[in-house]
Each structure stands twice: as C-alpha cells, then as structure tokens.
Amino acid sequence: MDRKQCCVKLSVQPSRGLMDEKFIVLVQNALPGSQLTIRALHQCEDGHSWEAFGHYTADTTGTIDVSEDPSIRGTYSGVEQMGLLWSLRPIPGSKPGLRMRKKNIQTPMEVTISVYQGHQTEGFADLVPLSGVVVERWYMAPGVRRIPVTEGGLTATLFLPSGPGPFPGLLDLWGGGGQLVEYRAALLASHGFASMAIDYLTSKFTMETGKMVDNQYFETAYRVLQQHPQVCGSKIAMIGLSFGTSMTLKMAIYSEVIKLSAAVCISGSHVQPVEGSVEEIMGFFQKNAGKTRFNEKNEAIWRDLLLPIPTDPSLKADVGRLQCPLLLVVGEDDQNWPAQESALDIKEMMARAGNSHLLTVLSYPNAGHLIEPPYTPHARSSTFKTVEIQEKVMCLWGGQTVEHSRAQEDAWKKILFFLRENLYGDRNPTLFSHL
Amino acid sequence: MSVLRCFSFSRGALWCVTRPHLQECTPTSRRLLSAMTQVVPPILSVTPCRALVDEKFKVLVENLPPGCPVTVRSLHHSEDKDDWEAYGHYVSDHSGVVSVSEDLSYGGTYTGKEPMGLLWSMRPVPGSRPGLRLRKMNVCTPMLVTISVHSGHEGFRDQAPLASVLTERWYMAPGIRRININEQGVQGTLFIPPGPGPFPGLLDMWGGGGGLLESRAALLASHGYVSLALDYLGFDQESENLEFKYFETAFNIIKDHPQVMPDRVGIFGLSLGSLVAVTLAAYSTIVKPCCIVCISCNHYYPARGSTVTSKFEGVTRQLSKARVNEDNQVIWKDVALEFITDPSNIAEVGRINCPTLLVNGCDDQNWPTVETAEDVARLMREAGKEHLLSRLAYPDTGHLIEPPFSPHFRATTFVMRSSKEKVILLWGGQTKPHSDAQEDSWRKILSFLQFHLYCGPNLKAKI
Numbered sequence: 067m068d069r070k071q072c073c074v075k076l077s078v079q080p081s082r083g084l085m086d087e088k089f090i091v092l093v094q095n096a097l098p099g100s101q102l103t104i105r106a107l108h109q110c111e112d113g114h115s116w117e118a119f120g121h122y123t124a125d126t127t128g129t130i131d132v133s134e135d136p137s138i139r140g141t142y143s144g145v146e147q148m149g150l151l152w153s154l155r156p157i158p159g160s161k162p163g164l165r166m167r168k169k170n171i172q173t174p175m176e177v178t179i180s181v182y183q184g185h186q187t188e189g190f191a192d193l194v195p196l197s198g199v200v201v202e203r204w205y206m207a208p209g210v211r212r213i214p215v216t217e218g219g220l221t222a223t224l225f226l227p228s229g230p231g232p233f234p235g236l237l238d239l240w241g242g243g244g245q246l247v248e249y250r251a252a253l254l255a256s257h258g259f260a261s262m263a264i265d266y267l268t269s270k271f272t273m274e275t276g277k278m279v280d281n282q283y284f285e286t287a288y289r290v291l292q293q294h295p296q297v298c299g300s301k302i303a304m305i306g307l308s309f310g311t312s313m314t315l316k317m318a319i320y321s322e323v324i325k326l327s328a329a330v331c332i333s334g335s336h337v338q339p340v341e342g343s344v345e346e347i348m349g350f351f352q353k354n355a356g357k358t359r360f361n362e363k364n365e366a367i368w369r370d371l372l373l374p375i376p377t378d379p380s381l382k383a384d385v386g387r388l389q390c391p392l393l394l395v396v397g398e399d400d401q402n403w404p405a406q407e408s409a410l411d412i413k414e415m416m417a418r419a420g421n422s423h424l425l426t427v428l429s430y431p432n433a434g435h436l437i438e439p440p441y442t443p444h445a446r447s448s449t450f451k452t453v454e455i456q457e458k459v460m461c462l463w464g465g466q467t468v469e470h471s472r473a474q475e476d477a478w479k480k481i482l483f484f485l486r487e488n489l490y491g492d493r494n495p496t497l498f499s500h501l
Numbered sequence: 502m503s504v505l506r507c508f509s510f511s512r513g514a515l516w517c518v519t520r521p522h523l524q525e526c527t528p529t530s531r532r533l534l535s536a537m538t539q540v541v542p543p544i545l546s547v548t549p550c551r552a553l554v555d556e557k558f559k560v561l562v563e564n565l566p567p568g569c570p571v572t573v574r575s576l577h578h579s580e581d582k583d584d585w586e587a588y589g590h591y592v593s594d595h596s597g598v599v600s601v602s603e604d605l606s607y608g609g610t611y612t613g614k615e616p617m618g619l620l621w622s623m624r625p626v627p628g629s630r631p632g633l634r635l636r637k638m639n640v641c642t643p644m645l646v647t648i649s650v651h652s653g654h655e656g657f658r659d660q661a662p663l664a665s666v667l668t669e670r671w672y673m674a675p676g677i678r679r680i681n682i683n684e685q686g687v688q689g690t691l692f693i694p695p696g697p698g699p700f701p702g703l704l705d706m707w708g709g710g711g712g713l714l715e716s717r718a719a720l721l722a723s724h725g726y727v728s729l730a731l732d733y734l735g736f737d738q739e740s741e742n743l744e745f746k747y748f749e750t751a752f753n754i755i756k757d758h759p760q761v762m763p764d765r766v767g768i769f770g771l772s773l774g775s776l777v778a779v780t781l782a783a784y785s786t787i788v789k790p791c792c793i794v795c796i797s798c799n800h801y802y803p804a805r806g807s808t809v810t811s812k813f814e815g816v817t818r819q820l821s822k823a824r825v826n827e828d829n830q831v832i833w834k835d836v837a838l839e840f841i842t843d844p845s846n847i848a849e850v851g852r853i854n855c856p857t858l859l860v861n862g863c864d865d866q867n868w869p870t871v872e873t874a875e876d877v878a879r880l881m882r883e884a885g886k887e888h889l890l891s892r893l894a895y896p897d898t899g900h901l902i903e904p905p906f907s908p909h910f911r912a913t914t915f916v917m918r919s920s921k922e923k924v925i926l927l928w929g930g931q932t933k934p935h936s937d938a939q940e941d942s943w944r945k946i947l948s949f950l951q952f953h954l955y956c957g958p959n960l961k962a963k964i
Contacts, residue, residue: 073956075725076696081674082551095956176675180696198696200676207550208645209667229649229665232542258544490544490564 074102076181076197082174084256085203085249086440086478088147091132093181093197096124103140103182104132105190106150108175110166116154116443118142121185138185142468150179151203151441152471158188163449163460166442171252172212174202203441205249207256212248215262218286221269223248224262224294225255231296233260234303234327234489237287241308242348242452244268250305253439257482259489260297262287266313266344267453278345284313285323301489303328303390305481308403308435312338312347315383318390328488329388330481332395333435335408336383336415337372352454365447365462369404375411385412386419393426393484395477397433401464405435428480430473434465440475543571543597545650545664553723554644554670554716555905555943557617560601562650562664565593572609572657573601575619576647583633585908587611587623590654599650608654611933619648620670620906621936632914632925635907638712640719641679643669670906672716674723679715682729687751689731690715691758692722698760701767701791701954702727704752708772708797709734709817710915720904721769724947726954727761728769729754733777734918748781752788764791765954767855771796772868772900776848779877783852792856792953794946797870797900800877801841802848816840817917830912830927838869841876850877851884858891858949860942862898866929870900893945895938899930905940 075094083089096102105119120137122130133147142149156164168175180195206212209228215221223246227233236259238251244267251263264287266279292299304326306314311334317324320340338347354371361367376382385392394412396405409427416422430437436445450461465473544563552558560573574588589606591599602616611618625633637644649665651657673679676695682688690713694700703726705718718730731751756763768790770778775795780802782793801816816837823836840846859877861870874892881890895902901910915926930938 075951075955077725080549080552080556081723082669082671083549087549174675178676178695194697196697199674200695202551202675204551207666208643208669209647228667229545230542230661230663256550258546486544 074181074196076104076179076199078179078199078201081199082202082204084207085175085205085253085442088133089201090147091150091179093122093124093130094128096128096130096181098124098126098128100124100128100183101185102130102196103184103186104130104137104150105180105182105186105195106154107178107180107190108154108166110175111169112164114160114164115157116166117157117190118150118153118155119186119190120146120149140187148441148475151177152443152474153467154443163447165436165445165448167247168205168249171205171249174204177201177203205252205256210252210255212252215287215290216270217290219269219271220283220287220290221246221265221271222262222287222290223251224260224291225252226260226296227255227258231260232298233258233296234301234485235259235291235294235297235299236261236485236489237284237291237302237304238263239266239304239306239310239313241310242267242454243450244453250439254305254485257485259303259485260291260294262291267309278343278348280343280345281317281321284317285321288317288321288324300325301327303330303485303489305330305332305485306334307332307437308334309348311335312383313344315385316347318392319383319385319387326390328391328393328485330393330395330484332437332477333397333400333403333405335372335403335405336385336412337375337381337404337408338383340380340383348454361462363447363460363462365460367401367462369401373404373407375404375407382411382415385415386421388416388421388424391424391426391484391488393481394428395437395481396427396429397435397437397465397470397473398429398431399433399464399466399470400435401462402435426484428477430469430477432466432469433473434470435463436465437470437474437477440478441471442474444470444474542664543650545648545666547648547666547668550666551643551669551671553674553720554672554907555720558668559616560619560648562591562593562599563597565597565599567593567595567597569593569597570652570654571599571663572651572654573599573619574649574651574657574662575623576649577623577635577644579635580638581633583629584626585623585635586626587619587621587908588657589615589618617906617940620646621908621939622932623908632912634910634913636714637672637716638714640672640715643671646670672719672723677719677722679719682754684754685750687731687747687754689713689729689751690718691755692719692728692730693758693760694722694725694727698727699762700725700727700760701765701950702755702758702761703729703766703950703954704748704755704768704778704790705730706733706768706770706774706777708774709918717769717904721950724950726950727755727758734773745781745785748777749785749787752781752790756788766790767792767794767950767954769794771902772799775799776801779850779853779857780848782855782857783848783850790855792858792949793853794858794860794949796860796902796942797865797868798859798861798873798877799868799870800848800850800873801837801846803840803843803846826927828912828925830925831915832866832927834866834869834929838872841869841873847876847880849880851880851886853881853886853889856889856891856949856953857881858893858946860893860902860946861895862900862902862930862935862938863894863896864898864929864931864935865900866927867900891949893942895934895942897931897934898938899935900928901930902935902942903939905943906936907939909935909939 118141120140141153180198213224240247246265251261254261311331357370359367587610589609610622649662713732718728721728768778776799778793909932
C-alpha cells in the first residue's frame, strides 16, 4: 500500500444536510501540486448510478477546498462549491432520458464523495480512491411530521414543521405527470411552512372513477389546511409548477373559497379556457397537440401548443383580478411551456388592470422548464408520460446545465424570501372575533 | 369554538382570534372547525439541524417584535429518562432578531456571547435526581435536542413555547461501520470510517467507572481513525501478564485490521484508561503505540505484581479514607496524592518512546492530575524524552474532560466496583472554564492525532 496515498484526508461539512444547504468539500494532506479528482456517486431509488467529478490541483499546503478552488475540467469547471451535486448525471452506459426524483423523502439521499489520484474521467468503478466519505442530503428536517391526508377524498400529504405553530400554510402542486410528489413540500416544511403536496391528476378518486377532479377538490384541500389547528388559516399560499401553475392561477383568481396570501408560479402559463374545468383545460392543450415539434434528437417540444398567446380574454386567466402577490419563475430556454411569453403577457395584463405592483418576475436565461430545488441535477430532456398521453415520450425541457443550476439556486432563495415576506411578515394582526 | 393559541409578548396585548367557517356551520364543519389566530409566530432556526456532536450550530430567532425579551431554551430527554436543559435570556434587536451566536445572554444557565451555551451548560431540570451524568450509550442514533423560544425571562416556563425545532447531534458520521468485537478474549466495539482506507488506528479507553462507552471512539472514527472502544473492567484477571496481554491483543486487533496502517496506531485514555496507555507505552515489548493521548493522567503503578484493574481495586479500598466535603461529595485527590509521592508506586514513564499528549484540569478533585503531569514531565525530562511530551492544563477544569459541548458534571454518583456502594464523587471544575477546556483540548487533540497518525515523519514524497 502506497504510504503517501494513505495520508490524504477528505472531509465534507456538514456530512448531513438539507437538500438546499451548501457543504464544504475539503481535501488535506495531499502532495502539494498533485493532481486529484474529486468524484460524487449516487445510486438513486430506481437503481441507476449518477456521478459527477472535478479535476483539481492541490495547493502548496496540499489542500483543495472545493468552495474556493477551481475545477479545471469535469462535469463542472471553475469554482463550484456544489458542483458535485448539481452536475450529477447518469454514468456512461445508462438508459437515456433519466431524471432524478426522490419518492421516499423520509430517508436521505446518500452520496459517496471520493478523491482519486490523477485526473480521471472514466472507469472510476475500477479505481481505488485515496479516500471517501458518505454524505446525507435530507428533504425533511428533524421533527418535521409527515401526515397522509385522505379527508374529503383528497390524495395528499401534509408536512408540518416542528414546533407548536401555528404555521402559514402552503398548497404544493406539480404538473401534468400527476402522482403525489412530496419532496418540495417536505423541504418547504423544513423552512417553517405547513405544506400540503396534492395529487390532483391521479388521485384515488380519479383512478377509481375515471373522472377528473375540479375546483372543489382544491377548495377541500384549502379548507383542510385552513382548519388544521397548527395552521394559521389566514396565511395560505399556493405554489405550482407547469400545469400546477394553471391550477394555481385558476384558484387564486376564480375560487370563492380559496383566499391566497401569495402565489408562486413556476414554468407555467395563464393561457387556459376561463371557466373551464380541469378536464376542459387539459383538453384545450390536447387539441393543440398537433403543434408539437421534434428536434434532431426526436425530443418533443411542446412550448408551441399555447402559442401564440391569445388575445381573446376568454382564453387567459384574468390576472388583472389577482388580489395577492404573485411570483413568476421563468426559464427562458423552457421548451415545454411558453413561460417567458406568458410572463410578458401577464405583465401587460396586470399593468393595464393596475395591479402590477403585485407581480414579481424572475426570468433566467438558458434555464429550462424543470426549475427544482437547488442542486437537483438538471435534466435537459427525459422520458415523460402525461395523464392524457398514455405512452412515454422523450420530452425536451430545455436549459443549459450551468445556468439552469444557478437559476435553481437563485430562484429557491427568492421563493423562500417571497413566501416568508408574505406569510410571516405581518406582525400587526387585526383583532376580530365572531364568538 | 375553542381558542387554541394565545401569545403574549411583553409589549403587546393578548392577541387571540377565532373566525367562523366561511360557509354555513354544519355540525360536521363545526366539528372540523378550529380556531385560527392572526398572530404570526417567530421563526426559529438551528443550522445545521443535523450535526456531529463536536460541530457548532447557529441558533437564530427572527420575526419577533423589536426589543422583545425572550428565553431560548434547549431540552434533551436522556436515555436514562432524565430531562436536561439549558437556557439563555435575550432581547431581540431593532429588526426583531436574536442570534445566539452573536448576541449576549443576560442570564440563564450561561451568560455572555456563547454560541454553544445551549449545549454545554445543560444540567438536569429542577427536581431531578441528584448526581446525574449524561452519557449516550447507543451511538447509532443521534442525541435529540429541542431548541425552543419562550416569551419573557422570569417564569418563561409557565407558558408554551412560541416556536421550537428539533436538532440532531450525532456521534457517528454517515457511512461509519460499527462492529462488535469479541475475539481472542477481547471485548469492545470497533468503528471504521467509510472509504477504502487504510486508516490510522486508536485504542480508546475510558476510566474506572466501567461499562463500555462508545461515544468517543465513534466520534474519532468520524474524524478518520479506526477506533476500538475497549471494555476492560469487566474481567477477573489473575495475573499481570494475562492482563497486559489483554491490552496488547486489543491493540493488535486494530493493528492487524486490513484497513489499518500498522505503524500508525495510537492509544487514547482517560483517567484509568490513561494509566493503561502510559504503561503499555512504557513497558510493553509487544506493542509500540505511534502516539498516546492521556486525559486526566494517572501513572499510579505500584509493585509490578498486580494488574491495572486490581491496582484500581486496591486504590479504591484505600480511598475509603478519602475526604468528604460539606455536600457529601467524595474527594479522592488528596488521598491519591499520598500514594503517588512514593516513587516506587509510579510507572517508569521515562521509558516511553512515542509522542505523548497530557491533558488535565487544574481543579481536578478526583485524581492529582496536576501533580501527575508535573511528575511525568520531570521523569521524561530526566530520561531525555522531553521532546516527546506535550501538555495542556486548564484552570478551573475538572477530571472528566470530554468531547466539546458535553455538559459539565462537577460531581456525579459513582458505584464502587468492589463494594457496590454508591457515592457521589467530586470531579471538580466550574462549568464555563471546563467547557472551554473541552472545546480547546478536543481541537488540539485532533490536531495532535492528525499530525502523528496522518502525516508523520515517515511520509516519503514521491515525484
């Protein structure tokens, strides 16, 4: 055993962190000036292996600090403190079209970070690293409670922060793929919001009856959240991505029951038949399916389905009627939805209506459709199945990895700040009693 | 309609609100109804929420009214089912923030600017059994600490907390393997860091209290050392040779492990454990530790004809003459001092040939470790080995110098091994200086180990 090699020490702090927390990867006791590769390896729940790596040169003290030193090349380059996570991609030879999504959020994502001699680019499985550590990345902070919700026919999961509360509430919606996706709600609960992830496309009700849910379903979710003893009923927001945006705007503007304190709409559009049911809105998109384009890799581009942005007001949610602050998050390279065009139109509509002071738009060049919590590996395309189309399609989401990852980090910070401002910010309560 | 949540800030009135359901109240919805408040609670955060026990955290309270008196409190329910707490009194700044890392505590179990005061100043809650000591026996699970913020200073416990979070404090980093050792007569627990290795090794021993404490070995493994927590007081060893053999075998189990660098194995001992370290280093012909760390060092080693453990028995019999103070706490230091003034009663530490770190507290009431350290220094100097010795001595610090942020115990109950008698032993130390010593010494111990076990003089550079 090479004595020199044995002394290299690798540490990652913190070794257990939340998914959106940064860590510091440090190599010490290396030979000054030596070439080393730092690599991350993760096996996801589906059994696929993901890796990321950077090439470094130890300084005169034999140290590499990933938060300060540049990677010369690899799956990321430059000074990238979290590059080992956001640049993770399936190892060579993997099935195409993979996307990393954690289903079981009660266990951490485990990442093995290792340091290898020399500048390696492949065949890591056959190499013995100099040193390796295991890092845990959690969606749930300690004490966050996960509560399945079936009341009122809902298929949902409520995440409550630890502590007595009351907490502001959040309804969390994903997009056209359906399913009950919990990770963002779990992470938001770790930041002090009682968050309910809702399955509104493939709920138990829909699977059993074949019927799609409608406004009442969302209103039931709102009421269940509002009535929870640990939820501050007058401080509830909604966050939606993709088709979830359509639902969020629909409820924020048209529901008599749902009174939101704030809304966050990521990678979506306001284009929808006003007064349309959920089913009709889906049908509206389907009608335009012929506008689907395919790129040279045969990946489906769906952004044109809603273009051009209609001038007919009956085909756009009337954002001029919004009464709560709205945060729009837009990837300018979104190939799946025309989020940028929609944002521009929303801005115009709100300016005309005089409520544009409620609007904030975050627009990111070269970011794609799937703007997820920070350090989530970027998927420029992946296999996807909506509830309408029963077969899997290779969908082009868009985005360039570096800019997309930066966008995720920046957007998340601003989303948390926006939610906090609007849900926690009021310290001058009005007192009224209907006893 | 029930009123569920009322908060009173010292400045404000009682804010409490109920609001009926927006639609007509049916019996069902009335049943489902819950009161709502318009009051928004403060935001409490602990970063990181999961950490190793020797890592620092930042406790932050936001969204308070400005100039608001609050108490930040920690609470831990131990494995022995006792409750431990610490708390500090703060006043929020102009922006409604209390930062435990930056702000001053005006009172409580700690005062001043103490980022980690909520841990190291913990003590049993009022009304607890006396003489308690906090030790985690199961190191595979984290120590759970609830940090909460309460309104006001005096009488803060009378009301429900305004906010609380749970934080995890771990002895084991992710990926560490814990292996029960029961081979060649040796019993203990081995902790192996993740990664290919090879790693330096450590033989880890606690003191005369007996039992197998794994916490420090687990933590050392989290810092990159294959560590064996050795169980060595449970055995009836008849002859000295047999017993020495026990420690030598344990040492070799580590040394021979495929993931250990055989010439980079050290010994770490506290109290009686440090006596084992010192005697192995001085007398063993079988094992050659690469370095030794001795906390609250003990070099009492009379007439070679008895074992370490039976020496301890002998000592404790004589210690029954020890002084008892006005609080009925037993002080062994003075009686023990008499023993070690006789040169035939001490180990020949001049024979030690490896780097040695001594750590002791100057207010140690359990063993004359100050005099011991002086004596060791003198003997090593006379033998020309002074260059091998490093010493750390801390004022107002007691006998039980543990990893950082562990609560300080000035005196705890102790069961005498031979007579099974329960006494209260005085360990010494004052909480704040003792805690500072734990933090400072741990950093220096890790640095000492890293220097001698990770990048020692044998390192050969390859072009």
